Amino acid sequence: MGIPREIAVPRIMSEAERIFGRHGFAGASMVEIARASQLPKANVHYYFGTKEALYRAVLENTLSGWLADARHWLSPHRTASEGLRGYIAAKLAFSRDHADASKLFAHEILRGGEHVHTYLTTTLRMHVDLIGETLAIWAGRGEIRAVDPPYFMFSIWAMTQFYADMNPQITAVLNGEVDFDRATGTILGLLLHGESPERLDATSK
Amino acid sequence: MGIPREIAVPRIMSEAERIFGRHGFAGASMVEIARASQLPKANVHYYFGTKEALYRAVLENTLSGWLADARHWLSPHRTASEGLRGYIAAKLAFSRDHADASKLFAHEILRGGEHVHTYLTTTLRMHVDLIGETLAIWAGRGEIRAVDPPYFMFSIWAMTQFYADMNPQITAVLNGEVDFDRATGTILGLLLHGESPERLDATSK
DNA sequence: GTCTATACGCTGATAGAC
């Protein structure tokens, strides 16, 4: 009798991601994770050892696949307009559908990011370098202005992840749920045209 | 004998802002705050009652003055270019000089923002409405394109606060400290020109 | 008004039964 490992472990991982994402490492408790997983709390310790080991497992699981959208869209084979549109849409969809994963990452960085330091200095840094090449190619083709790749990416990450991490602020200001089409439109408007109407003036006058 | 209230209370507030900002509400401990304030932990409880009361006091203290920069720069008396430049510079300076205050706010929102719900639905919402009028005036003058005010503000807040809240990620990717001039340049580039070079093409061809 | 000593609940972790 009893719930077998194959069922228990993924269930714990899923609930842990949700609870760690909502409350952070310190704010989450093992009893809460166990209760949400419908398991005795000792089982969670049996499968993962310590709270921190569970946290690391959940975090690694979250990071894998974190960069897939960028690789898919920010490629020289696409036009800048097409690539940026696709990437922003994908990042915003992630913020909408996996808000807890985004919050988990935000909590970890706010705490200092010790557990993801290696990931940030190796995988993510190389990732940004690679995207920088694409951005340089797009600029060379005249599809975008020349940009500072890391700072450009910081802006995109900030704007898109904001909709997952700061959701309570957004719904409070809007007095209702976020309209992701408007969010997409605003971000793309900034990336593709800026807020200066000078181009329109130049063509209409 | 002993440290008087006039010295102790502001010192506790200051250290509490730093520690709550770094670790969040759950991650911070009263002993840590007391030790950082060089006071017996009982004194902190004597002056503020409970941990949550101290937290609320620190949070309110942080929120006052949070919106002053916007009122100063996002005004119809300025040009859009001048106003946006000043506002972005001010917000980035705040992220650099008061990172702990920014992180405190981020932690609070990540946790659901219960303690700032009234502030968000009254003060901040009215604030955005007011800015919306300025943005509409700027658009009417042809200084910016028409924008969706709240979503436009979300983008600005996201991009500027990112440099305070996600600092570990930034330094890891850059392999060094952030260059605030480049950050300013990137954000202003997006706001004022976008990344599309079409305007330049239109004028040079 | 300021500080020392202490109570007590909650949490992470484990020993050992089934």
Place this chain on the structure above:
DNA sequence: GTCTATCAGCGTATAGAC
């Protein structure tokens, strides 16, 4: 392999000395 019962330590809060 799964789960029940229990422990040890930390963290908030307070009673009471100075």
